[in-house]
Amino acid sequence: MIRNKLYVLVSTACATGYIWLFINYHRNISESFEPGICLFKRITGIPCPSCGSTRSVLSILKGDFIGALFWNPFGVIIMSILILAPLWILYDIVLRKDSLLQVYNRSEIFLRKKWIAIPLILLVILNWIWNIYKGL
Amino acid sequence: MEAQKVDMFIMTNAKYFEGYQIAGIRERLIALEDSKWAMISSVQLKDPTISLIVSILAGHFGIDRFILGDTGLGIAKLLTCGGLGIWTIIDWFLIMGVTREKNMHAIQQLLY
Numbered sequence: 413m414i415r416n417k418l419y420v421l422v423s424t425a426c427a428t429g430y431i432w433l434f435i436n437y438h439r440n441i442s443e444s445f446e447p448g449i450c451l452f453k454r455i456t457g458i459p460c461p462s463c464g465s466t467r468s469v470l471s472i473l474k475g476d477f478i479g480a481l482f483w484n485p486f487g488v489i490i491m492s493i494l495i496l497a498p499l500w501i502l503y504d505i506v507l508r509k510d511s512l513l514q515v516y517n518r519s520e521i522f523l524r525k526k527w528i529a530i531p532l533i534l535l536v537i538l539n540w541i542w543n544i545y546k547g548l
Numbered sequence: 549m550e551a552q553k554v555d556m557f558i559m560t561n562a563k564y565f566e567g568y569q570i571a572g573i574r575e576r577l578i579a580l581e582d583s584k585w586a587m588i589s590s591v592q593l594k595d596p597t598i599s600l601i602v603s604i605l606a607g608h609f610g611i612d613r614f615i616l617g618d619t620g621l622g623i624a625k626l627l628t629c630g631g632l633g634i635w636t637i638i639d640w641f642l643i644m645g646v647t648r649e650k651n652m653h654a655i656q657q658l659l660y
Contacts, residue, residue, distance in 0.1 A: 413620070425624065425631075432632065451633040452608045460608060462629045486627050520619045536626065 415513045419504070422497050422512075429494050433473070436466055459548040461540040462486050469494070483548070485539060549585060554578050557589065564593040564651045576659040587658055593651045596644040603643040607636045612643050616650050 452460040468487020471480040480487050500512045523529060554577040562570055577588070594616065603612035610625030630636035 413618075421621075425628070428632070429628075449632050450629045451636060452629075460629060462627055465627065465629070490627055516620055523619050523623070524617075 413513065413516065415510045418513055418516060419501050423501055426494055426498050429490070432466065433469060436470060437473075459540075459543040459546075461536050461543060463543055464546075464548040465490055482546075484543065549577055549580055549582055551578060553585070561593060563596070564648065565655075566645070566648045566652065569648075569652055573655065573659070580659065584658060588655070591655055591658065593654065594647050596647040599643045599647040600640070603636075603639050607639050607643070608633070612639060616643075616646060618646075 450460055450463050452458070453463055462484065464484035465487045468480040468483035468485075469491050471477075471483055472487060472491050480491075497512075504510060504512050523532070554574055557577065558570060558574050565573060580588070599612055599616065602615060606612065607625075608630040610622035610630070613619075613622035613625055625631055625635060625639075628635070631638075
């Protein structure tokens with residue numbers, strides 16, 4: 413991955429994320445069981461592993477951490493990325509460094525190790541089963 | 549290396565690379581020593597068609613990106629419902645090119 417490509421990708425993703433949150437901010441969380449934008453859910457009717465993360469992030473924004481974990485634990489990860497990534501990119505651009513790229517590359521190698529990857533995959537599958545059970 | 553051997557390699561593996569890269573690969577292979585043949589012929593190349601199938605079936609979960617070794621992008625795709633479904637569709641069109649680029653990258657390390 414090249415430095416500028418990664419930074420453009422991450423900032424686009426964050427900008428899209430914030431726009432998405434802004435659009436959904438006034439939705440009533442507790443009543444939103446209708447299928448949202450998720451392709452998989454619209455086609456199969458079954459929630460995907462990351463369904464509910466919008467509601468989760470919105471819960472955090474409204475100060476309800478337990479609710480966020482209930483909707484989807486992925487929301488906590490997404491929220492921390494949404495807050496951290498723009499600051500980190502700004503830091504790198506101002507100081508002309510590539511610390512985010514280095515961390516990205518190192519964590520990619522780290523995550524590819526078998527004893528890290530397999531438990532994480534299992535966690536995602538468990539989360540998926542939980543999502544289906546909750547009927548998100 | 550012998551031109552015949554190289555042409556054989558190109559013929560069987562052309563589908564793994566972009567069209568514009570083939571001429572360059574052929575030239576480099578002919579200039580290469582014979583001792584590297586075993587390594588060149590045993591490089592694991594990924595099939596673009598397989599990536600396209602995986603992308604259509606499981607691209608929503610980022611599996612296509614995981615298979616190509618883009619773990620970070622795969623996780624991003626998984627966490628965001630396939631980039632709100634938009635990235636999934638974009639990747640149906642990009643993934644074959646990405647696979648060919650990854651193959652080029654894999655063989656380049658032996659060629660140069």
